[in-house]
Amino acid sequence: MLDATSSYNPTAPRIPVDDRTGQDTVPETPRRTDRPSGTRYGSRPTMKDVAARAGVGLKTVSRVVNGEPGVTPETERRVQEAIEALGFRRNDSARVLRKGRTASIGLVLEDLADPFYGPLSRAVEEVARAHGALLINGSSAEDPDREQELVLALCARRVDGLVVIPAGDDHRYLEPELKAGVATVFVDRPAGKIDADVVVSDNYGGARDGVAHLIAHGHRRIGFIGDMPRIHTAAERLRGYRTAMEDAGIPVADSWMSLGVTDPERVRRAAGEMLSGPDPVTAIFTGNNRVTVTVIRVLAEHTRRVALVGFDDIELADLLQPGVTVVAQDAAALGRTAAERLFRQLDGTLLRPERVELPTRLITRGSGELPPAD
Amino acid sequence: MLDATSSYNPTAPRIPVDDRTGQDTVPETPRRTDRPSGTRYGSRPTMKDVAARAGVGLKTVSRVVNGEPGVTPETERRVQEAIEALGFRRNDSARVLRKGRTASIGLVLEDLADPFYGPLSRAVEEVARAHGALLINGSSAEDPDREQELVLALCARRVDGLVVIPAGDDHRYLEPELKAGVATVFVDRPAGKIDADVVVSDNYGGARDGVAHLIAHGHRRIGFIGDMPRIHTAAERLRGYRTAMEDAGIPVADSWMSLGVTDPERVRRAAGEMLSGPDPVTAIFTGNNRVTVTVIRVLAEHTRRVALVGFDDIELADLLQPGVTVVAQDAAALGRTAAERLFRQLDGTLLRPERVELPTRLITRGSGELPPAD
DNA sequence: CCCGACTCTGACAACGTTGTCCAGGCTCTA
DNA sequence: TAGAGCCTGGACAACGTTGTCAGAGTCGGG
Numbered sequence: 001m002l003d004a005t006s007s008y009n010p011t012a013p014r015i016p017v018d019d020r021t022g023q024d025t026v027p028e029t030p031r032r033t034d035r036p037s038g039t040r041y042g043s044r045p046t047m048k049d050v051a052a053r054a055g056v057g058l059k060t061v062s063r064v065v066n067g068e069p070g071v072t073p074e075t076e077r078r079v080q081e082a083i084e085a086l087g088f089r090r091n092d093s094a095r096v097l098r099k100g101r102t103a104s105i106g107l108v109l110e111d112l113a114d115p116f117y118g119p120l121s122r123a124v125e126e127v128a129r130a131h132g133a134l135l136i137n138g139s140s141a142e143d144p145d146r147e148q149e150l151v152l153a154l155c156a157r158r159v160d161g162l163v164v165i166p167a168g169d170d171h172r173y174l175e176p177e178l179k180a181g182v183a184t185v186f187v188d189r190p191a192g193k194i195d196a197d198v199v200v201s202d203n204y205g206g207a208r209d210g211v212a213h214l215i216a217h218g219h220r221r222i223g224f225i226g227d228m229p230r231i232h233t234a235a236e237r238l239r240g241y242r243t244a245m246e247d248a249g250i251p252v253a254d255s256w257m258s259l260g261v262t263d264p265e266r267v268r269r270a271a272g273e274m275l276s277g278p279d280p281v282t283a284i285f286t287g288n289n290r291v292t293v294t295v296i297r298v299l300a301e302h303t304r305r306v307a308l309v310g311f312d313d314i315e316l317a318d319l320l321q322p323g324v325t326v327v328a329q330d331a332a333a334l335g336r337t338a339a340e341r342l343f344r345q346l347d348g349t350l351l352r353p354e355r356v357e358l359p360t361r362l363i364t365r366g367s368g369e370l371p372p373a374d
Numbered sequence: 375m376l377d378a379t380s381s382y383n384p385t386a387p388r389i390p391v392d393d394r395t396g397q398d399t400v401p402e403t404p405r406r407t408d409r410p411s412g413t414r415y416g417s418r419p420t421m422k423d424v425a426a427r428a429g430v431g432l433k434t435v436s437r438v439v440n441g442e443p444g445v446t447p448e449t450e451r452r453v454q455e456a457i458e459a460l461g462f463r464r465n466d467s468a469r470v471l472r473k474g475r476t477a478s479i480g481l482v483l484e485d486l487a488d489p490f491y492g493p494l495s496r497a498v499e500e501v502a503r504a505h506g507a508l509l510i511n512g513s514s515a516e517d518p519d520r521e522q523e524l525v526l527a528l529c530a531r532r533v534d535g536l537v538v539i540p541a542g543d544d545h546r547y548l549e550p551e552l553k554a555g556v557a558t559v560f561v562d563r564p565a566g567k568i569d570a571d572v573v574v575s576d577n578y579g580g581a582r583d584g585v586a587h588l589i590a591h592g593h594r595r596i597g598f599i600g601d602m603p604r605i606h607t608a609a610e611r612l613r614g615y616r617t618a619m620e621d622a623g624i625p626v627a628d629s630w631m632s633l634g635v636t637d638p639e640r641v642r643r644a645a646g647e648m649l650s651g652p653d654p655v656t657a658i659f660t661g662n663n664r665v666t667v668t669v670i671r672v673l674a675e676h677t678r679r680v681a682l683v684g685f686d687d688i689e690l691a692d693l694l695q696p697g698v699t700v701v702a703q704d705a706a707a708l709g710r711t712a713a714e715r716l717f718r719q720l721d722g723t724l725l726r727p728e729r730v731e732l733p734t735r736l737i738t739r740g741s742g743e744l745p746p747a748d
Numbered sequence: 749c750c751c752g753a754c755t756c757t758g759a760c761a762a763c764g765t766t767g768t769c770c771a772g773g774c775t776c777t778a
Numbered sequence: 779t780a781g782a783g784c785c786t787g788g789a790c791a792a793c794g795t796t797g798t799c800a801g802a803g804t805c806g807g808g
Contacts, residue, residue, distance in 0.1 A: 070755070093795090118486050776781105
């Protein structure tokens, strides 16, 4: 993936414009088109250039650009004209340096390509937009080091706030940032070893209800396939499973529980073992959308009818035969709630970290209502 | 959505630190925790602070932070210690201002929550990451004004490059940016009225093949339901449909084609009319993933068996009864290709704008192979 | 006709970082 | 032991913008 031959180097020093004017060092053809006169190639016009062209002072340009009062219409017209002619665009880096706020927030999540995180990200973006801020996304790929790297890169850019879906379980590295006033909200999973705002779904209760639903339909031998146990949501959902089983007085066999990475191979193997062992399950509870999809495939190839309830809703789940019963969480609501809390921190209307838990919803569609087929 | 009560105002002037030191204007409780001494509340430590604490010069701190040579291990240790103690984090805004490159690129797409764009965005991010750049996402919601607003906001932040999935059809507003050296690649749809790099799928050919597939299975009355005709991909796919029909010598009835917004109500109505009119279709070709999903729902409620081929692959399409035959495009490849071209522009290894077309793939799963049921 | 009030404009410093350049101390060699 | 050369460190300017403040110009009233 890394392209060693690339000469794009964002950290290389900027070549002084004067160094390029010599006849013998003239660069090859300028890229694409000519520039309006008054602009040096590769460097953009500044307010100074605009001021010179319009024959006004620097600050007057600033006033026009920012819509501040105290500029005669005639002067404003001249400035606008110069802006237009030069293609001037304010440099927000300089602005940020001066003003201290960047009007941008960061979102670190696991994988933007996952259908759970897309809507979450979009919801955060909408709230940010309503507050005039841009959103910078980053995917941690479930790697704590990459999470930290991303978060610190965002802090270096001085985002006003951070929404983090943590991959790691130790966020003490964020302490200086919190102290410096970077608003921070953790979503989907709690922060580790620091006191911070958290917005999560009721993973425990949702899983418990989902498993109880299977039990209510006569199942006793119920399998659980989930994500790696170090991931908080996976652990909580497992806890919900255990509680439901315990409440029903059903002892759980070790072979009924499988936690690990959610790639299809591992999940297939896990499902296969549960379904074919000496004590085969009659129902499976799946720990997230990826696992559910794989298990649906396994069951489709399977002759015996096996009941299924999955955590997370999935598209088209209602059109399968049977429809897939799920414990749905509202990804957009998670994102929206988190972002709104973030901006309330920035407002100053939210002073103390809290933990917010959003409910889940059991959606019955058939697969969870299949009776045990022993 | 807009929160008028919010006092978060990214454009408000920064309160000078000195103004806060008066006893009578002391702010309420500092947020959350105390700060390490040497740092003023709300303003972060700078290299100057670090230098003072470590008892070295400003530039020495800069050298340490950037891993430049010419610092004794002992001095470096002292600096690192000061950085640690103060929680210093380099301010990239200032850095960018000095260096000229931001090591960030922008991606403007329609909707991050759409399962087509999530993977595309992720692919762009991965390429950016390989080049040491961050990605800023923005959703245009298919609104040309919002697209322009986003693009210009990104340019004001001086992103090094832009990947744009255009909503509008006039991008002359980008001319000053292109001239200033902002690398730009359009994806999924071509740029309007400017000469720029473009990466698209073979929408025309894919649709033609998909419709030809239906014709090969005996269909003659085939409907087309697509997105708004002003969207380039929709127009191209319609063109593919027309060509396939024409090649087979089949005259197309107006009532067989429906283009418009892709919300479920409109699509449902369109499908209903095609299926129930005086000249009902025996097969439908759907113009994108959202339309396909809605039509699948309509057909599931329908008694007569209707063949279906959809543009864009959809998850679980293989598990439906019948499986959904689709013309698949590779969203990740689109994003990857576009991003790679972007960085080649920044490299200087890509000098002239080109149009790259990626192939589509017909995936047969059953729904497209149903015979006409008149 | 002069003065004060008001409006509009511009010079200047500061934001935090990096590149340039020079000074001082050190080592090494003759 | 003196001189050359290297290594380390620091002073300073510049990046492009905005806030402060003061000056120039205009207008009306006394």
